[in-house]
Amino acid sequence: MASTLKRVSIVGSGNWGSTIAKIVGTNVLSNPKFDQKVKMYVYEEIVDGRKLTEIINTQHENIKYLPGHKLPENVVAVPDVVEVAHDADIIIFVLPHQFMANTCKPLMGKLKSDAFGVSLCKGFYIADDGKIDLISNMVRNLLKIECLVVMGANIAGEVAAGQFCEATIGSRNREQGLLLKEVLQTDFFRIVVRHDVEVVEACGALKNIVALGAGFCDGLNYGDNTKAAVIRLGLMEVMKFCDIFYKSSEHRTFFESCGVADLVTTCYGGRNRRVAEAFARALGEKTIDELEKELLNGQKVQGPEAAREVNIMLKAHNYENDFPLLTSIYKICVREIPVTQLIDNLRNHPEHL
Numbered sequence: 001m002a003s004t005l006k007r008v009s010i011v012g013s014g015n016w017g018s019t020i021a022k023i024v025g026t027n028v029l030s031n032p033k034f035d036q037k038v039k040m041y042v043y044e045e046i047v048d049g050r051k052l053t054e055i056i057n058t059q060h061e062n063i064k065y066l067p068g069h070k071l072p073e074n075v076v077a078v079p080d081v082v083e084v085a086h087d088a089d090i091i092i093f094v095l096p097h098q099f100m101a102n103t104c105k106p107l108m109g110k111l112k113s114d115a116f117g118v119s120l121c122k123g124f125y126i127a128d129d130g131k132i133d134l135i136s137n138m139v140r141n142l143l144k145i146e147c148l149v150v151m152g153a154n155i156a157g158e159v160a161a162g163q164f165c166e167a168t169i170g171s172r173n174r175e176q177g178l179l180l181k182e183v184l185q186t187d188f189f190r191i192v193v194r195h196d197v198e199v200v201e202a203c204g205a206l207k208n209i210v211a212l213g214a215g216f217c218d219g220l221n222y223g224d225n226t227k228a229a230v231i232r233l234g235l236m237e238v239m240k241f242c243d244i245f246y247k248s249s250e251h252r253t254f255f256e257s258c259g260v261a262d263l264v265t266t267c268y269g270g271r272n273r274r275v276a277e278a279f280a281r282a283l284g285e286k287t288i289d290e291l292e293k294e295l296l297n298g299q300k301v302q303g304p305e306a307a308r309e310v311n312i313m314l315k316a317h318n319y320e321n322d323f324p325l326l327t328s329i330y331k332i333c334v335r336e337i338p339v340t341q342l343i344d345n346l347r348n349h350p351e352h353l
């Protein structure tokens with residue numbers, strides 16, 4: 001007889017992916033609804049002369065992307081994404097968003113028809129026709145499964161260390177949202193389920209762009225007031241963006257962990273902020289890509305790519321002038337304007353007129 005236990009699989013094994021694997025692997029052991037084995041897709045690479053999958057499966061630690069934290073032994077690293085996802089009931093996607101489409105394509109037509117996906121990826125998707133969409137919509141359309149999202153103020157190292165924080169699940173289906181909450185919630189990782197998926201997801205993608213702005217302020221030696229202004233104007237632009245593009249937008253969601261809390265933590269402690277600070281200090285001598293490689297040991301910043309995706313949307317609808325912060329950050333990233341121009345571009349922000 002086929003097992004009725006729910007299987008959870010994880011696609012991705014970076015800094016956040018490995019942290020989520022630690023939580024999921026631990027939770028399924030104490031919940032009789034779930035199969036105890038959790039397969040985790042690892043984009044294979046050689047680390048210290050050995051395959052990363054082999055290191056994870058013998059040392060139970062992702063020594064490259066989450067060093068210093070043991071993973072439960074029921075988390076199994078697998079280099080083949082189809083093997084990871086084909087028999088899963090819940091598939092958690094947690095990859096740098098620019099790799100999502102290519103990672104998902106081999107899964108087309110291979111998944112259980114009643115499985116659902118969950119995206120933890122912060123960014124948008126550029127379709128073949130150049131249009132921008134949410135990653136969860138890309139998963140729905142490509143893989144023909146429902147897709148929930150999880151966003152929040154969750155710097156991975158702190159979560160892996162068990163420090164108290166919150167997250168937001170976006171789910172249109174209440175039952176799926178509550179099942180996912182059982183997979184993820186712990187006594188230190190507290191979760192609220194909201195139904196306006198688009199807003200939860202867009203908040204996660206957009207705050208990384210604002211965090212670049214916060215990092216530029218740090219690199220230009222502005223003080224706390226200036227950075228607070230950038231964060232506030234960022235929040236106003238995030239809300240306006242959601243009001244324009246996602247009609248289901250409910251303002252309560254901006255005050256959940258996925259909204260204001262993620263904006264604050266990323267603008268103070270995130271990788272986007274760190275790379276942007278270094279970029280501003282280098283005053284045009286180095287690109288963001290170069291600094292990402294130099295500072296992050298293979299981890300990825302999502303803000304520059306998200307800024308490009310959002311700019312495509314704003315330009316297509318003639319909204320660039322209504323979003324001076326998001327637009328300026330994009331132009332700084334592609335070196336169309338110097339970083340020193342950031343604050344001047346905010347002096348006549350629509351919020352002040």
Ligand SMILES: NC(=O)C1=CN([C@@H]2O[C@H](COP(=O)(O)OP(=O)(O)OC[C@H]3O[C@@H](n4cnc5c(N)ncnc54)[C@H](O)[C@@H]3O)[C@@H](O)[C@H]2O)C=CC1
Pocket residue numbers: 012013014015016017018042043044065094095096097099103120121122123154155156157298299300301302
């Ligand atoms: N790290 C964090 O604190 C948090 C990250 N997130 C989001 O989670 C998503 C995943 O981030 P992380 O797990 O931190 O990843 P990461 O930044 O550690 O990225 C590196 C991962 O990308 C993989 N990779 C490299 N090239 C690839 C390719 N061509 N195809 C597929 N995979 C490839 C690497 O093997 C590695 O697993 C991102 O969208 C991020 O914004 C969300 C909350 C917290």
Ligand SMILES: O=C(CO)COP(=O)(O)O
Pocket residue numbers: 122152153154155156208211262265266269270271272273300301302
């Ligand atoms: O999304 C994050 C925290 O919630 C992590 O932000 P960074 O990618 O800037 O580190």
